[in-house]
Amino acid sequence: MTDDLRAALQREFPWWGMVAPKLAPHTVPVYDRETRKLVLLCSTPAHLTMVKLVGRSLLTKLNRLDGAPEVAGFHAKVVSARVVVTGPPTWSDPQLVEDVLLETWHDIVQDRGPLHLLAVRHVEAAGEIGDLARRWAEANGQPTEPVYREGLCDCPVPDHHHPPLTDEELIARLITDADLVLAFIDNRALDEQIADAAEHARIPVRRFTA
Numbered sequence: 001m002t003d004d005l006r007a008a009l010q011r012e013f014p015w016w017g018m019v020a021p022k023l024a025p026h027t028v029p030v031y032d033r034e035t036r037k038l039v040l041l042c043s044t045p046a047h048l049t050m051v052k053l054v055g056r057s058l059l060t061k062l063n064r065l066d067g068a069p070e071v072a073g074f075h076a077k078v079v080s081a082r083v084v085v086t087g088p089p090t091w092s093d094p095q096l097v098e099d100v101l102l103e104t105w106h107d108i109v110q111d112r113g114p115l116h117l118l119a120v121r122h123v124e125a126a127g128e129i130g131d132l133a134r135r136w137a138e139a140n141g142q143p144t145e146p147v148y149r150e151g152l153c154d155c156p157v158p159d160h161h162h163p164p165l166t167d168e169e170l171i172a173r174l175i176t177d178a179d180l181v182l183a184f185i186d187n188r189a190l191d192e193q194i195a196d197a198a199e200h201a202r203i204p205v206r207r208f209t210a
Contacts, residue, residue: 014067015065015068015069018065019065019068020061023047023050026042026043026143027042027043027047027051027076028040029041031069031071033069036069036070036071036072037071037073037074038062039074039075039076039077040074040075040076041077041078041079041115042076042078042079042080043078043117043119043143044080044119044143044145045177048076048077048078055074055076058074059074079112079116079117080116080117080118080142080143081108081112081116081117081118081119081180082119082121082145082178082179083101083104083118083119083121083178083180083181083182084121084122084174084175084180084194084198085097085101085121085122085129085130085133085182085184086130086174086181086182086183086184086190086195087128087129087130087183087184087186087191088128088129088184088186088188088191089127089128090186090187090188091129091184091210092186092210093210094132096184096208097132097133097136097184098132098136100182100208101118101120101133101136102140104118104180104182105118105140105142117142117143118137118142119142119145120133120134120143120144121145121146121147121174121178122134122144122146123146123147123148123174124146124148125149129184130146134146147170147174148165149164149165149170150163150164150165167190167193170190171190171194172197174194175194175197175198175203178198179203180203180204180205181194181195181203181204181206182206182208183195183198183205183206183207183208184208184210185207185208185209185210186209195207
């Protein structure tokens with residue numbers, strides 16, 4: 001979602017930030033005045049889960065807030081395509097990574113509509129291509145879904161840690177529910193394994209070689 005589009009939606013629905021200030025940066029409301037139904041577009045599955053957990057209280061707050069429309073009901077859905085980005089620390093062409101991400105985002109918007117996002121899923125580790133992908137996502141207002149090899153867990157429990165993941169466990173976490181894998185292949189076997197596992201799971205893969 002472009003910054004201009006997000007800003008336009010926030011101007012049209014200023015009450016959403018007052019009702020759900022923590023969720024507002026990660027969700028967009030779309031209100032149908034004829035049916036009085038509200039659709040909440042969530043940037044990640046985690047935010048969709050949060051909306052579902054607090055849905056009843058959100059509806060109550062909305063219908064009590066001065067200036068907010070009367071809402072008869074709502075449903076929520078994820079509007080991001082989950083794209084795995086993998087590659088070695090030795091990858092020599094960072095511009096290619098950024099260009100491919102931009103092209104992929106453009107394709108998603110063209111195919112699914114301007115509200116859709118590119119959720120970057122990557123290994124959270126220093127020096128990985130995932131670092132570059134994360135910075136690109138942050139600069140372009142796209143969500144990220146880091147997968148931690150060891151230490152801090154990406155589950156909702158604060159400060160929860162887990163033992164280091166095996167290669168098989170890491171690959172499974174990366175490709176589960178993924179829509180696309182962008183594999184930048186150099187000389188590291190793990191990136192080939194991720195791409196092969198995704199193809200075996202019938203997930204589209206784009207491979208790029210140094």
